Amino acid sequence: MTHTASFSGVLDAARQIAGAAVRTPLIESPALNAHLGGRVLIKAETLQAAGAFKFRGAWNRISRLTDAEKARGVVAYSSGNHAQAVAAAAKRMGTSAIIVMPADSPRVKVEGVIAFGGEVRSYDRWSESREAIGEEIARTRGSVLVRPFDDPFIIEGQGTCGLEILEQADAPIDQLLCGASGGGLIAGINLAFAERSPDTQTWAVEPAAYDDTRRSLEAGERMTYPAGAAPSICDALMSDRPGELTFPINRRLSGVLTVTDAEVAEAVRYAFRTLKLVVEPGGAVSLAALLAGKVAAAGRTTAIVLSGGNIDPALFAAIIEDRFTPGAPA
Template identity: 55%
Template sequence: MSATTISSPVPIPCVADVEAAARRIAGVAVRTPLVFSPILSERTGARVFLKPETLQRTGSFKFRGAYNRMVQIPEAARAAGVVACSSGNHAQGVAASARLLGMPAVIVMPHDAPALKRDRTRALGAEVVGYDRRTEDRDAIARAIAQERGAIVVPPYDDPHVIAGQGTVGLEIVQDLAALGLVPDLVAANVSGGGLVAGIALAVKAQAPGARVVACEPAGFDDHARSFRSGVRERNPEPSGSFCDALLAPTPGALTFEITRPLVGEGASVTDAEVARAVAFAFLELKLVVEPGGAVALACLLEGRLGVSGGTAVIVLSGGNVEPETFIRCLAA
């Protein structure tokens, strides 16, 4: 198993950047509710809230970061458009932002991405370019397209503006809890490249420094947890193999890891079977549709991997773009 040293050529965002992002996306992104869950609170002995980003534009938190990055592109540079790499949720966030801003968009997506996500990306007006996860370098493909067209690359996570946009999830969590006279003791979020959990950590730790922020991953793709233990960016041994398609980045981002190593430093993981049960639980008990990659933090809670006892916990449901066939298999589990 190989490791990668930390090297970030771009500035690290701070909570002020998250607050600025919140102003930019206000009225465009959905301010998703913070929902108290009696059943999860009774089950865990904690005061449990859910942050359902399944209700966000395009069905995931990804719209926040994409729009915050793209709305800052100067008008004169927008005609050349943007390029992004994604298995589906960032793709839709970029495509929707491009449509709102009147920009063309090209998305480099793996051939094994869910058809639902590919189709919705195209329906939003983006051009989709496929690639093989095992044999091709998606970043190289995106760079070549950007160079040819003069387009701007919008990274899925390793970008300060994208991270700041995702951090508005954490900002809203802190603000909505404060309105109830509460502070978070734990916030658990799903993690792939780390943009969401890094942004959340920036926002949450600024207001609640004692809170635990936990990075939740599929078993076998726990590169963040291993990286926290070793102190360097570890790579996953395989590029695919979990049905949590939204969470299969090969390694933590260089920029995101600089944020999460000191502010998060803790990971939890669950198997696909445990995730399937969480997807079913969300539907049957919480009345929410959550995709596998969006349900990993919930699965960690249900399986007792978060060490929750007492206090106030927030579980981020990061996305709800699940294919019907996959959803049915989860319910059958």
């Protein structure tokens, strides 16, 4: 029987990841609340194992491997956070991991994979297909392909983030903002909120030039972003289209907000200076949307997910020292 992502699966994933993944805190900043005129509940997935929410799904999938599957290892494709999460989970499970990563991935993410014992296979994201490369490696080596979002166990694992938010919040949540690439995290969150907090508005946030989820929801079918889009500092959010499994779940979204690289840089800077958190650009888009006024926050309780903290040191230094210029090298 084919496994389908569901709320009961999210509950099962919460049991599966307990003791392996971090139950990250839901925090508030009086300064941010005062600035926006409402309450903001911040889910700090920057403090998750391997530095991003991705470990939830990776562990939920890899910890279920049979002994025979573990003997053959796993393969994954990712710009960095799923890559590190899979490598970390594989190491803890005693299996090998090959990670297909873009040649322009931040060095900190590549080094993270290697530090966890993963083998990196680089590719050109503009001319090669990471899916084709990953599937070929899986066929050749008999490895288990651990997809970044189009896997029900991955979606359910990410959904534990939303489940925790609802368990940790001390008041009803009016709206939730979360970054979206392939849509695995926001899909998992939507499974939890549809069951436990159906009146909460859920918003996906994307880089302005990589708004495939927004385009897809408007068109009613999976769409890509425009050809020739300039690279974004949000390297974690550059998947070319929503997932086949995630898109139907995310139809319940209230909408999609988009943010520019300049707005994201301001959010990274604010997170460091005011929240005292290190957040990577792709992980800061929900905060960027709030700070830029893309959705009303005054008089409301808003939950946001800071989804990762694996930022290139040079880029981070340029942003916090006000030396970053969108579209130019750090």
